[in-house]
Amino acid sequence: MVTLLQAAPAPQEIISLILRIITSRTFLEIVFFPGFLNVMISAAFLTWLERKVIARVQLRIGPLYAGFSGIFQPIADGVKLIFKETIFPELADTKLLMLCALGLMMLAFAPAVAIPFGEGLVIANMDVGLVYVFAVMSLFPSVILLIGWGSNSKYSLLGGLRSLFQQVAYEIPMWFSVLGIVMLTGTLNLTKIVEAQQRLWFVVPQVLGFAVFFTAALAELERTPFDLPEAETELVMGWMTELSGVPFMMGFLAMYTKLYVMSALMTALFLGGWSGPGLLPQPVWFLLKTFLVASVIVVIRGTFPRVRVDILLRTGWTRLLLLALANVFVTVALISLGLDWVWRI
Amino acid sequence: MPDIAFLALSGLVIISAIFALEARELIYGAVGLAFSLIGVAGLFILLGAEYVAMFQVSVYVGAVVVLILFTIMLVRRESGRILDEEEPGRLGRAGILVAGLVALAVAGAVLLLVPVSLGAPEFPHVSLQELGRLLASSYAIALVILGLLVGATIVGGLTLVKVEREEKSTGATQ
C-alpha cells in the first residue's frame, strides 16, 4: 500500500524526482493549502481574532502595535515563546511532557487531512472521513491527562482530569448528533456530505443536531462556557500550567488549531461547505463560513459564565444525549415521509 | 517483497507491547499499550477495514487506555513504580531458553506446514452500507444480545454511582 517507499531511483533521477514531487499537486496541497500552512496560519490568525473580538466585547481594543491593528501579534508571540526557556517542575516527567506536546501538535493537525475546502480540494478523501475526525478527537483526553499528570502539579492534574471528564462526556452527544446526516446521505465521506447539501444545507433539517453538535464542540474545545479545565481564576492555566516556551506554544496552538478544525468541520457538515454564489471561488466561501463559526464561538466566550463541573457532566450525559437521540428520530421521520430526495444527488 | 507498511506496523505493535511490559513506571506501560493499539489499528487499515480501524482507535486508545491511565493515577504514588526486580536465577534463565525454543519450533512448524504468503491476504470487501444490513439480518440475534449486555453494563455503572453516593451520604456501609 505504501507504494512510495518501494521505489528506489538512481542518484541522477533523484533530483528530478524531488522536483516532480515539489511541484506536484499533492505536495502543494499538503504543505500549502488546504494543508499545513493553511491550518497553521489560520490557527495563528484565530488567536488574533479572539483577542480582538473579546477585547471589543469587553470594551477594550486588544493587540494594537504589531502591524496594522496588531495583525502580526501571533508572530510576535510565537517568536517570543520559541526563545523562552523550557521550564518544567523538578519532579515532572520531562520526556513524557515533551512527547505529549509533540503529540498534541500532530493530533490537532490530523483532522485537517480529511476536510474538503473546495470541490476536489481535500488532501485525503477518506471514505471514513467523518469517523476518522472523531477518532482523532477522541485521542485528546488521554494526551491532556498525561500532560496533567506528568506536570506533577495539583493545578495541572485537576485541570487534566476536568478536561478528561468534560471531553468524554460531550463526545458521545457529538457523535450521535451527526447520525442524522449519515442517515440522510448514507456515507461517511466528507466530500460527498458537502455535495449532498447542494439543494439545502443540513443546518435546516438537522437544527437539533446542529445545536447539539455546536454545544458539544464548545465542550470539546474547552471553550467557555465549558472552560473549566482552563479556569483562570481557579486553576491558573489548568493542564497547561506547567508548560512553558515551545511546549506551551504547542499546547496553545493545538487549542486554536482544534478550534479551526472544528469550525471547518461544522461548515462542511451543516453549512454546505464550499457552496455559495459563484462570485467568489469555493475555498473562499468555505473559509468565510469557517471564520464566521469561529467568530460566534469567540463571542460566546466573552458572553457566558462558566458551568460548574457536576452540572456540566450531568447535562452532557443526560440532556444533550437525549436531544441528539431526538434528532435521530426526527431524521427517521423525515426519511419515512420520503423527504430525503432533497439530499440525494 | 513484503509490504513495508506491514512490517513497520507489526514492529510498532510488538515493540510497543514489549516496552509496555518492561517499563518501570505503570504510566509508561499504558503509553506503550496505546502505541501498540494504534499499530493494530494500522493493521486493520492494511486489511481494508478502515471503519473498524477508526473505532479501534476511538474505543481502545481513546477510552480503554484512558480508563487504565485513570486507574493507575488513583493508585498511590509509591506503588506506581514497579519495585526493583531480581535478575532471573538459573531456573529462570533455563525457563526463558525453553520458551524461546518452543516458540521457534511452533513458528517453524507453522511456516513449513501451512501455506503462508507474506503479502496481504485476499479479503472479501464489505462496503460500509452492507455492514448495517448484515448486522440486522444475519447477525440479528447477536446484535440484540449485545444490546442487552450493553444496557446491563450501563445500569451497573449507574448503580455503582448510586451506591457510592448513598454510602457517602449515610456515612457508613450498610
Added chain:
Amino acid sequence: MGLDVWSLFAIFEVVVFLVAFPLLVFGWLMGARGKNPIRDAPFESGQTHLGEARQRYMMQYYPYLIMFIVFDVVAMFLFTWGLAFSGMSSSQNYLFLIFIAILVAPLGYASYLAGKRELW
C-alpha cells in the same frame, strides 16, 4: 500522484512532525541553565507547595468513563445502521430501533437519577 489516502495522511503527519520536533529541540536548547529550586518548584501562585500533587481527585466520576466505553461501542453499531438506513427493510430498522430502546431505557434511568441531585 495516485497515493492512497492513508499514505497521504502519513505524509502530512510527517510534515507536522518535521516542523514540531525541531521546534521542541530548539526550545529545549535555548534555555537550559541549571537547577534552581525556586524556579523548578510547581506553580502555586507564589506559595511553597505542600503535599503530594498526585492525589485522588475527581474519583467519584469514574463511572462516567465506563459509560463512555459502552456508548462508544454503541456509536459504532449505530453508525452502521445510519449508513445502511435507506436501503434497509422496515423489519431490519425495527431491530435497530429495539437496540436503541434497550439502551435508552438505562439512559432514562440516568436522567431520573440526575433529577435526584444527591445521587448523581
